[in-house]
Amino acid sequence: MNSPQDLKAKFPGNLSAHQKGTMLAALYQSSFPQLTAVAAGVLGRQEGAEDVVQLAASIALSKNTQFESEASFLAWMYSAVRKCALNERRKFSRRRTFATDPVNLHLIDNEPDVSGAKSVDPGSGELLTDQTCFEDDLLAALQELADDARCCLLLRTVHELSYAEIAEIMEIPQGTAMSHVYRSRQFLRKRLSSSI
Amino acid sequence: MSNERKPFRDDDFEAFLDSTLSEAEREKILAQFEDEGSRRDEAQLQRKIDAALRKSFPIVAPPDNLPSFTETDEPVAEIDGPIHRNPLFLGILAAAAALVGIALTFWTLTGNKPAPYFKPMPLAQIYRETVQNGFVPYYECHDNQRFADIFADRQGIAMHLSPMPEGTRMLGLSYPGGLSRDTTAMLCMVDESPVMVFVDRAAADSELAAQVASDSEINVFRSERDGLVMYEVSELETPRAMEFLDVGRAQ
Incomplete structure (x- = not known):
């Protein structure tokens, strides 16, 4: 990530719309992994996260947005991603159909030899090619965490962001970001200690 | 006097798992694992969880077809209030960044790790x-x-x-x-x-x-x-x- 001071610098007044658009596109590209992590954190799953980010970007375009700095663009995008992901999750939780018959899911979960068994994403019911039962349990346990906690955990563990960066992305105090990560880890260890 | 080590502080253990301890502090915790097998197991489990998280939520590459963010003169669509355009908020962030800069300079010059930032709250x-x-x-x-x-x-x-x-x-x-x-x-x-x-x-x-x-x-x-x-x-x-x-x- 660029330094916050760099990002907060206002765009020069003589910048053309095209030049500014190019800068924002580049910023969008470099922030795409973190934006996707936030979407995945709110959704509780990786699938659909990229679509959510692209939806937020398309809203940014359709709303005729005007940003005075890179920081204001990023703040808008992260906020939009969180809201779009939340909407998507609500739609998903209302869905009652799954890609795989629940009966089959039950059979798969009860396979005696789990080492080679194909496992199921509890969020979508879809089979992933190399997912282990431990990962199934992890995904299920993640659903019990709050959205913000999941986002903080992913941004810290997977993207290795500092707590200052996480706090800025999530618009929460650093201490709260740290607390989310510590408590989430503790919760997951407690839940998964019987899975090993 | 006994050679028995003091048990871990929970926040030290979490900081160990978070890789935010100094090398000396890490060594101390690793040495203590000899006495506290349950903590060692917990650390192993956390490593396994972290690996599973990285596998289940991989870092994705940005798409090739970037949107064109060509702007108009219309105002910004509000998402969650104007907090990031609030001059006071920006001032506080700038002051915080300056403090971090001073702290890092101090750290660099003295070789000492700065004390963690803390602010009392209600x-x-x-x-x-x-x-x-x-x-x-x-x-x-x-x-x-x-x-x-x-x-x-x-x-x-x-x-x-x-x-x-x-x-x-x-x-x-x-x-x-x-x-x-x-x-x-x-x-x-x-x-x-x-x-x-x-x-x-x-x-x-x-x-x-x-x-x-x-x-x-x-x-x-x-x-x-x-x-x-x-x-x-x-x-x-x-x-x-x-x-x-x-x-x-x-x-």
């Missing part, structure tokens, strides 16, 4: 957030020895919990800050109402601690003894839990 706010987050303690401590050790380590004085009456139970301990980075909070349920007791050295006391909004239903009670300051925070009319927290170890 305990009623911590109470509200804890309740909103499910009122779950950081550590479900029901071992008298460990309970006393935690206060001895964080506040410099061992404490114990006297038997509580029916309807009152201790859920565990949390380290949510408040007065200082070492503030220890005891979470209790009294007549099914959440109650937090914050304990810290009297020297760490802050006027911010007891601040409550005028229309809040939260009550903050304060007492001071043996160099410690205690605050009980709840929606109850009287303090119902702090009286059971006594200085010294359980007999």
